[in-house]
Amino acid sequence: MQSIRKSVCVAVTKNFNRTVTVNSAISEENAQSKPWTSIPGPKSLPIVGQLHHFLPGGMLADPIKIPEVLYEKYGPIVRFDGRFGSPTLIFLLDAEASAQILRNENWMPARPGFASFEHYRKRKNKNKPDEPTGLLTDHGEAWRKFRTTVNPILLHTKTIKLYSKILEEVAEDMVARMRHLRKQDNSIDGKLDIEMNLWALESIGVVALGGRLNCLDPNLPEDSPARRLIQTVHGIFKMADKLDFKPSLWRYIGTPNYYKAMKCYEDQTNLSRYFINQAREQYKTKDQSDDEKGILEKLLEIDENVATIMAGDMLLAGVDTAANTMLATFYLLAKNPEKQNKLREEILSRSEQKPYLKACIKESLRVKPVVAGNLRATSKEYDILGYRIPKDMFVTFGHQFLSMSEDHFPRAKEYIPERWLVDKTDPLHYRNAHPFAYNPFGFGVRSCIGRRIAELEIETFLSKTIENFQIEWTGGELNVRPASLNYIVEPFNFIFKDV
């Protein structure tokens, strides 16, 4: 008899029987579980596969409703067949089943999702195949080695705290810029998403490179490197969606989108190198003690290549994520003026601790997370919810669906920062939810390395905004365009009144 490592969970949610078993080998007991090909999912047609469901009139035409529609129709596990090189995906909408895979994949987790970017970086490295390409695109031992090098510096609280003052200056400059852009009716002239991108790039720029990029200069030209870098960041997430998830023939032939993507990746690499080289020139004139040294300086002392790649990846991963979280938080506070007033009271009290501020941001990431789901490629076979999932299968965890579910968070659709503060006797207490129902920064050793940085940036800027402006929303629902990230799009019906 084989020795089998196994954990089993049985529960009933809605009408679906749930069983989760994780095995390194299949036992007689769970040989009953069905093959992954029997997992229910939208019907495939010859050639087009499941594409027609996403077209106007199709059941998945509204991207925001996809998880709800899938859950109602198929239950907590759904299969999407791959076509033309796009991977087959198993969509998990169950917290316990997600926990089973994420916990078991936590030794050296593989997060697919940037295959075409990885292809670009590996092709660029073809004469040095052993060189790393970075946390977003490396897997296995290469990823582990890179992450082990950067973790002690990027996750060091004292190092992150070094940036508090300069991030406050960035926030003050952004508030001044918003005042400058305000029209007579207190709305902002121009596109608020671009403005938030400029703030996010300036903020992550000071952390990644140790100096100001001057993105908030009122005379910043339209073709400035900062604005071009922002465009390439949007491009990378857009291309990941088009080439790496949707059906595309780029793996077999050079499609027009393939060439577009390669150009975008090249531009992003060159633009971030431009900023990194500028920062390195400035270091030459600085004489700093070890305590004052920032992330780039410390990484440069360890490994020049790792330092350059990490700085570039921060300028990539830290822009759209922080900008869209900011926009979502503005909206939720504008729609909930009593919460906004409570937050302002805490900020104006000048108290050192700001629990309500932190709770407001946590709640925004629950209600309107910028990353709706996460991904892993399985490193072994699993028995999940009665199905056998093979090794190397792509599994998506629908974390936004779970964090908005009444099964985990009472009054789930409401914005209630208090749920992160009340004690455990209160039904709203966040710990009543399954721990894997709320994962906005991912899970485990592969979770977001920029989490503390993002939190500090957002807390600093949100404080300054709420201190200076009463934010209102003048109508309609907020428009969210889900893609690789949840993008908040026009119209931006915000009013920023002086407090």
Ligand code: HEM
């Ligand atoms: C609100 C802001 C942000 C959110 C919600 C967010 C969310 C995430 C999520 C969900 C992941 C995947 C984790 C996993 O696979 O388990 C991730 C990975 C990552 N994030 Fe963030 N992120 C944010 C901001 C940032 C910032 C500011 C940086 C810059 C340092 C950053 C850098 C990264 C990197 C480099 C990875 C890949 C980590 C790895 O694979 O080892 N993120 N982020």
